[in-house]
Amino acid sequence: MRYFTAGESHGPQLTAIIEGVPANLSLSTDDIDVELIRRQKGYGRGRRMQIEKDRVQIVSGVRHGKTLGSPITLVVENKDWKHWTSIMAIEPLPSEESDEVKRKISRPRPGHADLAGAIKYGHRDMRNVLERSSARETTIRVAVGAVAKTILKQCNINIAGHVVEIAGITAEEQSYATLDELKERTENSPVRCFDVKAEKKMMEAIDEAKNAGDSIGGIVEVIVEGIPTGLGSYVHNDRKLDSKIAQAMISINAFKGVEFGLGFEMSKLPGSKVHDEIIWNKEKGYERRTNRLGGFEGGMTTGMPIIVRGVMKPIPTLYKPLQSVDIETKEPYLASIERSDSCAVPSASVVAEAVVAIEVAKSILETYGVDRMDQLIERVEQAHKWAKEF
Numbered sequence: 001m002r003y004f005t006a007g008e009s010h011g012p013q014l015t016a017i018i019e020g021v022p023a024n025l026s027l028s029t030d031d032i033d034v035e036l037i038r039r040q041k042g043y044g045r046g047r048r049m050q051i052e053k054d055r056v057q058i059v060s061g062v063r064h065g066k067t068l069g070s071p072i073t074l075v076v077e078n079k080d081w082k083h084w085t086s087i088m089a090i091e092p093l094p095s096e097e098s099d100e101v102k103r104k105i106s107r108p109r110p111g112h113a114d115l116a117g118a119i120k121y122g123h124r125d126m127r128n129v130l131e132r133s134s135a136r137e138t139t140i141r142v143a144v145g146a147v148a149k150t151i152l153k154q155c156n157i158n159i160a161g162h163v164v165e166i167a168g169i170t171a172e173e174q175s176y177a178t179l180d181e182l183k184e185r186t187e188n189s190p191v192r193c194f195d196v197k198a199e200k201k202m203m204e205a206i207d208e209a210k211n212a213g214d215s216i217g218g219i220v221e222v223i224v225e226g227i228p229t230g231l232g233s234y235v236h237n238d239r240k241l242d243s244k245i246a247q248a249m250i251s252i253n254a255f256k257g258v259e260f261g262l263g264f265e266m267s268k269l270p271g272s273k274v275h276d277e278i279i280w281n282k283e284k285g286y287e288r289r290t291n292r293l294g295g296f297e298g299g300m301t302t303g304m305p306i307i308v309r310g311v312m313k314p315i316p317t318l319y320k321p322l323q324s325v326d327i328e329t330k331e332p333y334l335a336s337i338e339r340s341d342s343c344a345v346p347s348a349s350v351v352a353e354a355v356v357a358i359e360v361a362k363s364i365l366e367t368y369g370v371d372r373m374d375q376l377i378e379r380v381e382q383a384h385k386w387a388k389e390f
């Protein structure tokens with residue numbers, strides 16, 4: 001399975017083409033919309049989220065509710081486009097264009113893609129950079145992730161994402177009986193955190209940052225359960241699944257670090273407190289006493305849940321802007337102020353879930369090389385049986 005996305009933040013629409021989804025998967029717009037709605041929620045977002053009502057159109061690859069095996073095209077409209085039709089016009093504008101349309105963005109925001117992107121592509125109007133570097137693109141990635149999640153669900157692979165930290169406020173309560181319980185508790189939280197005490201403090205921190213014209217970041221975690229042993233491979237560096245997941249996490253706008261299991265804590269601990277002891281019983285086969293490595297050894301899944309975390313830096317656009325330079329005059333100026341979120345960590349936890357789902361779905365499809373969903377379900381079941389009886 002592979003995919004591309006296209007579309008500018010304030011253009012007419014976002015588009016994705018996904019190739020390699022097996023035939024005969026039940027797929028509806030509802031399966032995708034539910035994920036788009038989850039991404040739009042989340043305390044700390046700016047006014048744009050009140051304008052958008054993200055809903056998908058499936059325009060190819062599905063007939064009567066089932067995938068055909070042919071490329072699937074997904075489209076999500078930008079409702080905000082109607083306010084930007086001249087600014088974002090594809091055809092050259094007539095000469096009597098308004099001042100607003102002519103106004104170029106020439107004061108790059110520190111932390112955003114503006115200056116490096118302008119130098120790279122030779123754009124003197126940095127709108128040409130921000131339109132595509134914007135995390136608006138994560139909308140359509142979440143739509144692709146929803147397709148991946150639908151595939152995984154059929155294979156009894158369960159995935160959940162949640163917020164573990166915002167602005168240094170950490171969820172103390174980390175235990176949950178089942179992934180479904182974690183999901184339920186997280187879904188009801190405005191910051192997608194299931195520790196209610198931390199949730200309150202996180203919301204206060206977001207309010208404080210917003211009132212101060214500042215922004216904050218945090219840490220999200222994604223857990224995948226029901227995964228077969230041996231996805232990915234140690235035999236060549238570009239086949240390691242943990243490295244693909246790490247790349248996918250870092251590709252989310254503003255993500256700066258990633259860790260598995262105990263992650264960076266491992267540097268402080270001896271091997272005896274890091275490696276997961278192997279046990280065996282007749283019912284389940286091989287198991288681990290712990291899952292401190294987050295489900296990976298040698299770039300392969302161990303059969304234990306995948307546990308991956310990513311850190312998101314604070315949003316770069318500040319209502320109290322940092323110093324910058326106007327690229328036309330070279331004079332020092334404060335950076336441009338665009339409408340902005342003050343914290344997008346809760347939304348980003350939904351994006352993280354999507355990108356991990358995509359990598360896991362890609363990996364099972366690559367490993368089991370199938371054309372149809374019934375074959376995939378059977379191969380995944382066989383893989384579990386093989387590992388258990390090994």
Ligand SMILES: Cc1cc2nc3c(=O)[nH]c(=O)nc-3n(C[C@H](O)[C@H](O)[C@H](O)COP(=O)(O)O)c2cc1C
Nearest residue numbers: 112113133134135253254316317340341344347348
């Ligand atoms: C869901 C989400 C929403 C975001 N919202 C904003 C925003 O409103 N304003 C902003 O400046 N950056 C926002 N960002 C972050 C920027 O898109 C990101 O910092 C920028 O593309 C530069 O890329 P980098 O931070 O990965 O280097 C958001 C990121 C995500 C994941």
Ligand SMILES: C=C(O[C@@H]1CC(C(=O)O)=C[C@@H](OP(=O)(O)O)[C@H]1O)C(=O)O
Nearest residue numbers: 046048133134135136139338339340341
């Ligand atoms: C549009 C989304 O996020 C946007 C991501 C973003 C950025 O710079 O990354 C900037 C803001 O865009 P705007 O300037 O239009 O308000 C966010 O709203 C979205 O998540 O759907």
